[in-house]
Amino acid sequence: MKSMLILLIASISFSIFANTETDKGKALYIAPGKGGCATCHGETGNEPVMPMYPKIGGQNELYLFNQMKDYKMKKRKNGLFMTMVVAMERYTDEEIRLMAKYLSAVNSN
Numbered sequence: 001m002k003s004m005l006i007l008l009i010a011s012i013s014f015s016i017f018a019n020t021e022t023d024k025g026k027a028l029y030i031a032p033g034k035g036g037c038a039t040c041h042g043e044t045g046n047e048p049v050m051p052m053y054p055k056i057g058g059q060n061e062l063y064l065f066n067q068m069k070d071y072k073m074k075k076r077k078n079g080l081f082m083t084m085v086v087a088m089e090r091y092t093d094e095e096i097r098l099m100a101k102y103l104s105a106v107n108s109n
């Protein structure tokens with residue numbers, strides 16, 4: 001009986017920890033009607049819909065965070081930046097951090 005209880009507690013806490021920051025970041029990244037990130041960059045960030053769009057999956061977390069912040073603050077203005085200014089408008093710094101965490105965790109083969 002006691003071991004059953006331990007097993008139960010262990011599986012409950014496992015499912016809590018399964019909802020990691022990476023999972024939250026992914027949910028924000030693919031959320032329909034929010035930034036539309038996956039529409040342009042693909043679900044893993046590495047299937048851009050156009051050859052001139054960058055692959056971002058597996059990139060360094062801090063680099064990704066800084067780029068997204070720069071677009072949001074209108075500090076990065078190169079190439080096709082306008083699409084990204086619009087995309088980042090609806091995200092808080094904390095949400096950007098979580099998305100950077102998700103994208104950097106993607107395997108960049």
Ligand code: HEC
Binds near residue numbers: 087099
């Ligand atoms: C309409 C298409 C489009 C959407 C939607 C979009 N992006 Fe982008 N993204 C681009 C393009 C194009 C660039 C390259 C812009 C440039 O030249 O600076 C880019 C650049 C980036 C970069 C910088 C890559 C690098 O190597 O510096 C990151 C990170 C990024 N996007 C993440 C996101 C995230 C996260 C979202 C959702 C909030 C998103 N993008 C939504 C098209 C898009």
